[in-house]
Amino acid sequence: MRATLLLLLLSCLTPAMAQQSPARPNAARPNAARPPARTYCNPMDISYRYNFEQLNEKVSYRSGADPVIINHKGEYYLFVTIQGGWWHSKDLFNWNYIVPDKWPMEDMCAPAALSVRDTLYLFQSTFEQRPIFYSTEPEKGKLKFYNRWLPRLPKDIGPWDPALFHDDDTDKWYMYWGSSNVYPLFGAELDKSRNLTYAGNNPAEAYKAMLWLDPYKHGWERFGPNHSDPFKPFTEGAWMTKYNGKYYLQYGAPGTEYNVYGNGTYVGNSPLGPFEYAPYNPIAYKPGGFATGCGHGNTFQDVYGNYWNTGTTWIGVNWGMERRIVMNPAGFDKDDQLNANTRFGDYPHFLPTRKVQSRDELFTGWMLLNYRKPVTASSTLATAPTDTVTADRVADENPRTFWVAGQNHPGETLTTDLGAEHDIRAVQVDYFDYKLDIYNSDSTVYTQFKILTSADGKTFEVVADLTKEPKKDHACAYVEIPARADGKPVRARYVRYEHVYTAGKHLAINAFRVFGNGLGKAPAPTMMTAKRQKDERNADLSWTKVPGATGYNVRWGIAPDKLYQTYQFWNDHANHFELRALNVGVPYYFAIETFNENGVSTISTVVKAQ
Structure with a gap:
């Protein structure tokens, strides 16, 4: 995986969220009743684009990484590596893909985005001379040049993985960047009077080192799965947040292809430091569960003032850079400690409709109901090693194992037996790109399916039907199951995925996850x-x-x-x-x-x- 990180270089939290009381019993259940708020589930359900990068190698896969979500005039814009455009949302749930009217340069890797007053600014990772763009109509895909060429920096310095920052209190502009296991993260002031070029007469003297990784003191910065590889770690994904007069310079480490990929922060009293390492690092960390890793993202506020931290989770089967994105609640505590909440981070969470008051308030309490429960499939691909593509793989909480159907035809099914009746609240279906030849997400790339439930495994009823919505690609489809007419949740023992359509030769799924609540008691505590x-x-x-x-x-x-x-x-x-x-x-x-x-x-x- 070391080589894949090098390939990436060449290719392209105001509320104080208090700690939940340790004495609170059965903490998942108070939110079990369905409120009017929408829910979401990581990995995020967006139309991840097929990645043309590996066309010459004949490797086909969807991917998305290095996310930046910007709150611009009360609406949200999501920028992701090599996607040919961006996404727009009014609620953080429904994301509409937007193709710019004219993509002015090559596709953007790890882009920087920033909203200042009525203008959204956009800048790409580069080792060459590239412009900063702006838009006053990003919802329409309108882009214009703000400057023509940001001066080139010395060889290998970048700016790669840039972040733009505007200090509202001083009206000064800054940029931070870096993606390397050799160089630090850098920072520089930008001169607004000269169209946001580097301040000063010599660009080579305008920037300075902000921070270096120190894996000998910071265990989480060590490379490899569970920080077990002595290889020199990578730092990347700079982001700046100002809170309560302090400047939080954030960074991702130690490598995108590991479960321990997280975000850390240094804190300073001015935009260019000096900065001190935060002893509570990492600020965002999710090494266990289904969607592991949450590094290289950004911190933003929603329209209610709640903080969020975004990041990248890894799949890496078809190609080392095969990834998805996540979004976790975040905030600052009473001591100004920045933190993201990844507890049950890949289970359903509420999208807030007001300012959140407690750290775990957004967790729905809907539990995973089918971990390693029996799963049967209508067919399994006979030409593949059957012990590696069987139906049980969709319930093992491992995104790198998967089921492949015998054929990609409507009517193929996966049925999971929960062992007893449960209240069914939501389902997530994660598709896998198995030996496909798709290198561009055109109008033929979309997903449709139905979800059915049954009490006895014989008589099934449809409880969700994606054929009734506009055609859209759901690589990580998340579907809330509507309550019955009496307001009570659907209750069933068996839950079935019935296939309708996905593009490509094969139907492959790496996760069929059912969420809700059992009818028994929460387990006993342990020590x-x-x-x-x-x-x-x-x-x-x-x-x-x-x-x-x-x-x-x-x-x-x-x-x-x-x-x-x-x-x-x-x-x-x-x-x-x-x-x-x-x-x-x-x-x-x-x-x-x-x-x-x-x-x-x-x-x-x-x-x-x-």
Whole structure:
């Protein structure tokens, strides 16, 4: 995977979100009743574009990475690497793809975007001379040149993975950039009087180093899966947020193709520093579960003032840069500590209709109902190794395993048996690009299917039908199941995916995820131990398994009331783990909660790592 990162270089949070009380029982259930708010689920459900980059290698795949969401005049714009355009939304749920009237340069990799007053600014990653663009009508795809050529920087310096920042208090402009395991992140002031070119007469002297990775002190900055590879890590994805008079310079590390890809921050009193490393890093981190990794994104506020942090999650089967994007609630606590909430980060969450008051308020409490539950398929591709493309792969919570149908025809089905009746709230269907020859998302690229439920496995009724909506590609389709006429949720034991259409030769699905609530009790709580190793970057964790549990959330942080980090583990996995994500010289506190289809236990007693 080291080579893929090099290929990427060549190719292209005002509310204080308080920690939920550890003593609160059955924490997943209070929101179980359906409110009027819409819900969403990571990975985000947008029309990820087929990536033309690997046309010559005959590798076909959808992808999306390095997201930037901008709140521009009360509406939202999403910019993603190499997508031929951008997305527009009024509610953070319905995203409409927009093709610019004239794409002025080559397609943009890891673009920078910024809204200032009535204007949206856009700039691409580059090692060459490239312009900054602007638009006063981004919803119509209108782009104009703001400047013609931002002066070129010395060889290999960039600006790659740029971020634009406007300080509203001083009316000054800045740019930050960097994507390398050799160079630091850089920053420079831009001169508005000269059309946002570098301030000063010599561009080579206009910028300076902002921060370097230090994996010898910061365990989470180490490379590899679970920070296990000694290879020198990468830093990238700069972003700046100003809050309460402080400047939060954010960055992604240690590598996009790992479960530990996260975001960190340095904090300073001025836009160009000096900056100090935040001891509570990383600010966004999701190493466990289905959609692992959440690095290289941005922090933005919605129309209600709530903060969000975006990032990239990895698939990497067809190609190393095969990825999806995620969006997590974020914010600043009473001590101005920036943090993103990834607890149950790939389960359904509410989209707020007001300012959020508590850290876990947006979690619906809808649990995953079919983890490793039986799944049957109408057919399986006979020409593939049948032990690798079987139906059970869609329920193993691994985006790199998948089912391939015998043929891509309407009527193919996947049926999951939940083992008992449950209240069904939502379904997510994640498609996989198996040996396709699609290199451009045209009008033939869309997805349609139906969701059916049954109490006995014999008589099924349709509860969702995507053929009744406009044709749209849903690589990570998320569908809420409407309540019945009496307002109660659909109750069923069996849930079925019935295929209608997807482009390409094969129908392949890597996840068929059913969410809702069982009719029983949440599991019992458990206890854990945490022992710091001689190497303070590591800690040995262990816990007692609970009968009837689906899994566990290990939660930790730098204080008993700041357990902002979460690592999700499954009950059928080992009950011990070496955590390698800690900062040297920082105390840590740990707790654990148990969950199953019915809800979440009370959280355990908080223990200090000894």
